[in-house]
Amino acid sequence: MPVILDTSVFDSDILGESTPDPLRFGFRRKLSAHAGGSHHAPIAAEQIQPLAQRVLQQTTPPFNKRCLYVHIPFCRVRCTYCSFFEYASSQRLIDDYFAALMAELKFKASQPWTQAAPFQAVYIGGGTPTDLTAAQIKQLGTMIRRYFPLATDCELTLEGRINRFNDEMFDSALEGGFNRFSFGVQSFDTQVRRQAKRLDDREVVLKRISELAATDQAPIVIDLLYGLPYQSIDVWLHDLDDFLDSGAHGVDLYQLIEMGNTPMGKMVEQGRLPEPADTITKASMFEIGVDYMAKHHLRRLSVNHWARDNRERSCYNSLAKTTAEVLPLGAGAGGNVGGYGFMQHRKLERYMDDVNQQHFPLAMMVKSSSHAMINTTIKAGFDRGVVVAKELDKQAGWPLFSYCLPLFQRWQKNGFVTLEQHGNHRYLNLTLAGQFWSVTLAQALIQVVTTAISKGQP
Template sequence: MTLKVRRSAKRLDDREVVMERVSQLAARDEAPIVIDLLYGLPYQTLDVFEQDLKDYMETGAHGVDLYQLVVSGSAPMLNLVEKGRSEPPASSAEKAAMYEMGVNFMNKHFVKQLSVNHWARDNRERSQYNSVAKTFAEVMPLGAGAGGNIGGYGMMHHRTLDAYMEAMRTGKTTIAMMSKQSRYEPVLASLKAGFDSGVVRRSLLVNFEGEDTFDLLLPLFKIWQQNGLVELHDDYLVLTVAGAFWCVTLAQGAIAAINTLIKDKPVMPKGMTMGHGKTMPTHKDNKANNNAA
């Protein structure tokens, strides 16, 4: 990334420093080294993003995640834009072009795609957590800001390190939020997992009230196919490149459709980013999310 792009994301190290450090870590061959590469930042043109992709290859890192920038609330970045001190982040159309470039780049260099936004150069990177976390598997949360799912209850630890450590020191619970999940969560989780993988498989969808979930959603799937977002192949819904870019929106749409059939109306599941985007922190949450970008 250029200096302007890095500064817009509050990244202070020079490109050469980052490149050298990542290369050193990857060369140790002791653990999979995976890069989170944002696209859609201010000043990040297609040419700049193409260089970012080439830099990933040069470092020898074992995997890469392509995350589109999502700016919300009163993020400092928006404040800078309003004051004329920064260019605005990329539009959806510009980010879509970057995502397409990323997909084509990975295909050109035979980097294996693991999900809609995860790629691996070799078998050291398997993106197991990202894949399992989208299912209804139990996940034990560890550390500040960690979220998990145990025994049908979703939970999240204190988001700031100070609050988390204070709870540890005083012997209080580190859990800041906990809620009982809907009995339909397995159905919704199987949908999220399918969309995240890029292929929704009939055989892996949990039935809804004894009915085939794939069939229930088929009218919606057909509309998406007409708009070039998916391809239907008997028992499979395959996301196109455009569909992969809009993966989160499609998953939310499918879940919203299922929710219309639920009589007891559970709360819409939270945390639908599915690893496909990174949200820039608001001023209030800046300390808790200083690595969000």
């Protein structure tokens, strides 16, 4: 029999508050963007190159599902709220970077590991990949398809924004083989957009998204943020209406995360911008968004992603968040292959130097901890809105779900989850409040499990 978890030692950071309104008041502390938690062992600098080489020589089945992530770290203008911004787009810099990226692409594609099994999903993310030229976008897609073994239904996503994404760009991307497009819209509202330094006004964005979706060439998916300065509840409702009217095939609803050191933070401090929404307001905006999608019969793929039809599958996101391996390409890209985490150099000069010398452009490599897969399963479950007992137990190799039951029961009492059992299948379902606090709950569970394992329990 497993040892039972003692919840009396946990405070409200783990258990949440007992309140009649857990959606708005369930946790006191602010959310961070991602659930962290894994304890990884860094590899010594001098061992990184030989080890990466060894890992990418491996060709022994069984293989995990695999994805390719390509990073384009440029943006024409920095949005005030964004903490992902790295380099301002300049054609010369982009051209030099692109040449290095093509060299890295061929080098990584030639590794035995790469050729050993098909890739299910490719994601070109940033930054703003649509700041590449039409010819570069086409070449990038063409090269990936020429050099990498891709599954026949492989999803190839190009991320970016609609600014300057004209017909020539779209056609080139399609010719390159991209079959899914993810555009950051954030808000359609012109005042919100201008204050956030987004390019183009509402009419331009709405018209372009509608045109692209109407071509029916590929799923067009958009990101919306809630909680931006000037984005009142009324504006939010209009944003949701605009999404629906645009005909886009899918949408992500992300709450604004306030990171230190963004231009927005400084502008608010100096009184040049009103405060963004507080957590309580964002919780209400989340509730409105969830209700809206249900009312309009959109299919929910995760706690914050919806699809209009079954053309939008969001393969990369669901694979990369679970057991898939991710091969990284480009400066600042991260991934995981063969039980190791890879983080590539962010600095362009360092990245290009390494690539030119046929080195792996790695800034860091870590050995994933033995319970990394448990953490991944927890994060993936909370992102999907349900933790499946059998999946968690399988990753742990012991009845971890049962061990955690006292915590789950407290969460159930506090309104974050419901526990369900059908036959011998058990599920931890997130309530609306649980969905809003899903990252916080995942972090709490990872902390509890990590502590238990480090103490040798059960």
